[in-house]
Amino acid sequence: MLKPAGLDASKGLVTTQFLKQPGDPAWVDDDEVRTYKAFLAKYAPSANPDDYSVLVAYMNVNALTTVLKRCGDQLTRENLLRQATSLHGERMPLMLPDVTISTTPKDYTPFKTLRIATFDGTSWSLTGDPLSAE
Secondary structure: OOOOOOOOOOOEEEEEEEOOOOOOOOHOOOOHHHHHHHHHHHHHOOOOOOHHHHHHHHHHHHHHHHHEEEEEEOOOOOOOHHHHOOOOEOOOOOOOOOEEEEOOOOOOOOEEEEEEEEEEEOOEEEEEEEOOOO
C-alpha cells in the first residue's frame, strides 16, 4: 500500500501492528511465515499471502482450532462459548513477539497488546515495548 506513495516518501511512518507481515523482508526467514506461505500454496494457491484479509483469516482459523481443541469431546454451544471466552495469553502463529490474545465472558476483544513499528523505506522495525490497551 505504500508503493503508490513511494517507499522513500514513506520513511519514518509509524503504526501499530499485531501480526507479522509476510511480505516484509524482516520476516523472510521466519518459520511461521514459511509455514503460512506453504499452507496457502497447498490449500489456496490463488490467495495473495500479503493480502491482509488472508493473513487475518489464517490467524482466526488458528484461534478457532485452539478453541475447538479445548472443547475436547464436549462440542456443545455452551462449552464452545466457555472455551472461546476464557483465552488467557494465547499466542497464535504469525503474531508479533509479545502479542497474545485473551478473552473473558465479559470482554470479547482478543487483542490487549499492540507493537509500535516504524517504516525505514524497506521494512517495518518494531520499536519499544508492547503497548497495552488495558
